[in-house]
Amino acid sequence: MNTPLAFAYQGLPMRVVLGTGALGRLADEIDHAGLERIMVLCSPRQLELATMVAGLIGPRAVDIHPHARMHVPAESAAEAQRRAKEVNADGCVAVGGGSAIGLGKIVALRYGLPVIAVPTTYAGSEMTPVWGLTENGVKRTGRDPRVLPVSVLYDPALTVALPTDVSVTSGMNAIAHAVEALYAPDASPVINLMAEEGVRALAAALPDVAADGTDLDARARAQYGAWLCGACLGATTMSLHHKLCHALGGTLDLPHAPTHTVVLPHALAFNQGAAPKAVAALNRALGTPADPATYLWDLAGRLGAPRSLRELGMPESAIDRIVQVTLANPYANPREVTAEGLGRLLRTAWAGQPPTA
Structure with a gap:
């Protein structure tokens, strides 16, 4: 006798825009989220792209923080959180791979700032409410709906430079x-x-x-x-x-x-x-x-x-x-x-x- 079908599924509330030229929709996504003071996060290698993204945002881009690091070290997280408070950001745009998006999540975890993700790799972190933080050689992870990006823009043109x-x-x-x-x-x-x-x-x-x-x-x-x-x-x-x-x-x-x-x-x-x-x-x-x-x-x-x-x-x-x-x-x-x-x-x-x- 077959077991009756039974399961639970929680849909995650986010918007996804995919296709060549999707980055051009960034300002619309910021409008949709109701944000006015954006902190752009990236790794040092992605500073040029982040600068271009800030240009698309215009005056609403109040800071570029190019200090994301792999595994989100605690000191890097604390620095980004301090900077977000200093510039009075009300949202983040995370540009790059899992390091940048992971850093955006830690800022969101502390201050509840909405994150818009612009992935340049295939890591998938942008689709989860999972955060990670590394301290004293130990990586901790957790789940919190506050860290789930509100919008994700997948533009394949942004991945062409990926080796x-x-x-x-x-x-x-x-x-x-x-x-x-x-x-x-x-x-x-x-x-x-x-x-x-x-x-x-x-x-x-x-x-x-x-x-x-x-x-x-x-x-x-x-x-x-x-x-x-x-x-x-x-x-x-x-x-x-x-x-x-x-x-x-x-x-x-x-x-x-x-x-x-x-x-x-x-x-x-x-x-x-x-x-x-x-x-x-x-x-x-x-x-x-x-x-x-x-x-x-x-x-x-x-x-x-x-x-x-x-x-x-x-x-x-x-x-x-x-x-x-x-x-x-x-x-x-x-x-x-x-x-x-x-x-x-x-x-x-x-x-x-x-x-x-």
Whole structure:
């Protein structure tokens, strides 16, 4: 006898504008949010783009803060919060990848300032109410509806300058959001549809992006996939993959997207036996009957992405420490996580060997 259908789904309240030229709608989105004093946030590398964005905003841009950093260090967050108060900002425009958007979220968390996101990568942070903050080598995360951007503008033209290697790892990072959503304890048929379509779109678009970085259609399809994958992360509980990446990033300061790229196939392989429905969905999305964990590991290799934690700068001696940090924070996962199993996963990922259960 079939189990009656039953689930809960919370839609996230935000506006999304996607397409070439979407950045030109920024002033309209600011009007829609009722903002008058905008603080533009970016990383140092995105200062030129942020300056152009401030020009589009005009007099309402009261400050450009080009100090976003990976993993949102506490001191960087405090500096941005102080600056927002100094310039009396009533909203933020975060331009760039997860670092800038993450910094905007921390400002929103402190002062409740609405955030408008202009992503230039495929990280997906812009689609979630999840914030992160790193202090004393520990990355904390939480959920708060105040940090969810009120509008997101996806303009593929803004991603053309993104190097191929960054495009690939950013896209693999987004795929990880959807993969975990497929076996999350609070998944639903709605999330499953979004996750499967997001993986399908990104896995198909990334080879085209890698072959021709100026292909705006491929870039737009990648953004579409990132949107769906990010929304999945925003609506479900994170599991082993994300908790492990947070431990690696917060403790060892490993680069965010490359770390997700390396860990994804191994965390998926670890969980596949306990998540047959997720495996079936991934097989459909990837268009292959093969093991999806191995498929994603092969895809990363074909696209020239890193496949070992060693090449990201992790010392082998840190494996036991990461096991301890990860196990210290409980999380939902379809398969029980033990020190032995996690250590085996990390050793395989560190060495760059094919993923195994």
